[in-house]
Amino acid sequence: MLTTQRKRTILDWLTRDGEVQATALADAFGVSEDTIRRDLRELAAEGLLQRVHGGALPASQAVAPFAERRVLETAGKRAIGKAAAAMIAPGQIVMIDGGTTSAELVRHIPHSLSATVVTHSPSVAVALVDHPSIDVIVIGGKLYKHSIVTVGAAAIEALSHINADLYFMGVTGVHATAGLSTGDLEEAYVKRALAARSAETVVLATNEKLNAASAYAIGDVTLAQTVIVERSADAALTDGIAKRGVEIVRA
Numbered sequence: 001m002l003t004t005q006r007k008r009t010i011l012d013w014l015t016r017d018g019e020v021q022a023t024a025l026a027d028a029f030g031v032s033e034d035t036i037r038r039d040l041r042e043l044a045a046e047g048l049l050q051r052v053h054g055g056a057l058p059a060s061q062a063v064a065p066f067a068e069r070r071v072l073e074t075a076g077k078r079a080i081g082k083a084a085a086a087m088i089a090p091g092q093i094v095m096i097d098g099g100t101t102s103a104e105l106v107r108h109i110p111h112s113l114s115a116t117v118v119t120h121s122p123s124v125a126v127a128l129v130d131h132p133s134i135d136v137i138v139i140g141g142k143l144y145k146h147s148i149v150t151v152g153a154a155a156i157e158a159l160s161h162i163n164a165d166l167y168f169m170g171v172t173g174v175h176a177t178a179g180l181s182t183g184d185l186e187e188a189y190v191k192r193a194l195a196a197r198s199a200e201t202v203v204l205a206t207n208e209k210l211n212a213a214s215a216y217a218i219g220d221v222t223l224a225q226t227v228i229v230e231r232s233a234d235a236a237l238t239d240g241i242a243k244r245g246v247e248i249v250r251a
Contacts, residue, residue: 001029007039014049014058018211018240019177021055050213052178060172060181060212076206076230076251081105083228083251084168084204090114092165095194096124098149099170101204103127109134118162120150120190137162144187151186156193167198173213174205174227176240180218188216195223203227210237221246 001009006029014020022040026033040056043049049056081104088094090113096102098121106127114133119125125138141155147170169191173181180203182188195201195218203224210233221227226247229238238248 003039006031007043010039010043010056011048014056018175018237019052019055019057023054025055050173050215052213057173057175057178057213058211060183060209060214074206076232077101077104079230079251080204080206080228082108083249084202085109087166087202088113088115089165092116093118093162095119095162095164095167095198097121097168097170097191097194097204098124098147099204101206102168102170105168105204118159118164120155120194121148122150123148141190142186144184146184147187149187149190151184151190155190159190159193159197162197164198165200167194167201169195169201169203169218169224171203171205171218172209174203174209174221174241175211175213176221176244178213178217179220180223181214182216182218183214185216188218191218192223195219200225205229207233207237210234 010020010025022033022036025036040051044051047059050059077100080101084105085108093116095118096105102124106124111131116135117128118137120139125136128134128136139150139155139158141150141152144151171180172183201224205227207230221241221244224246226249227241228249228251231250242248
């Protein structure tokens with residue numbers, strides 16, 4: 001089998017099964033594991049998969065710069081944002097992540113709501129300026145321009161003094177076994193710290209983030225109590241998450 005055919009088959013199996021193992025691929029194709037590792041390395045360099053120990057997972061497609069993702073407003077993002085906003089009760093302390101789906105969440109928060117929002121996203125903070133009954137606490141730190149959020153030790157230290165009711169987490173990958181992931185190491189640290197300071201974590205996951213992985217792990221999928229997905233999300237992509245004890249909400 002030609003290399004191009006082998007790579008095409010690997011991607012087909014990855015789509016079908018949600019993951020591939022290097023040893024099993026070597027046996028199936030009758031080639032060495034070194035050959036398979038080279039195939040996976042080259043496919044990863046093209047952004048077509050995410051290599052992990054022993055094999056590969058589907059690569060998240062939600063890794064474009066913020067400005068590009070912002071213009072790609074979809075009905076799914078809007079529905080997820082609306083469902084998330086409806087979870088906020090008066091008087092709660094709520095942590096809201098950065099990202100374009102979080103921006104949709106903020107757009108659906110009623111102007112009459114009385115609550116406290118903690119965020120490391122300047123965009124989220126500014127969007128809440130016209131909400132008279134929402135107190136906004138902005139977490140400082142180094143600005144990570146890709147997602148327009150603050151990261152670093154200063155952000156994590158500030159979060160250690162807050163106990164929140166809800167944390168709405170943005171991710172680039174949600175996978176039943178590989179867990180929650182994102183495309184930046186510092187951002188992963190901050191997301192973990194946010195989850196640790198909240199009674200409940202809710203992940204906002206559009207279809208392209210399901211059954212996908214990025215380079216930096218935030219934590220096991222059970223770090224979240226709830227994942228909000230699009231109504232059209234394939235049950236095959238959410239059943240594995242639900243079996244881990246995480247509630248799936250379809251928006």
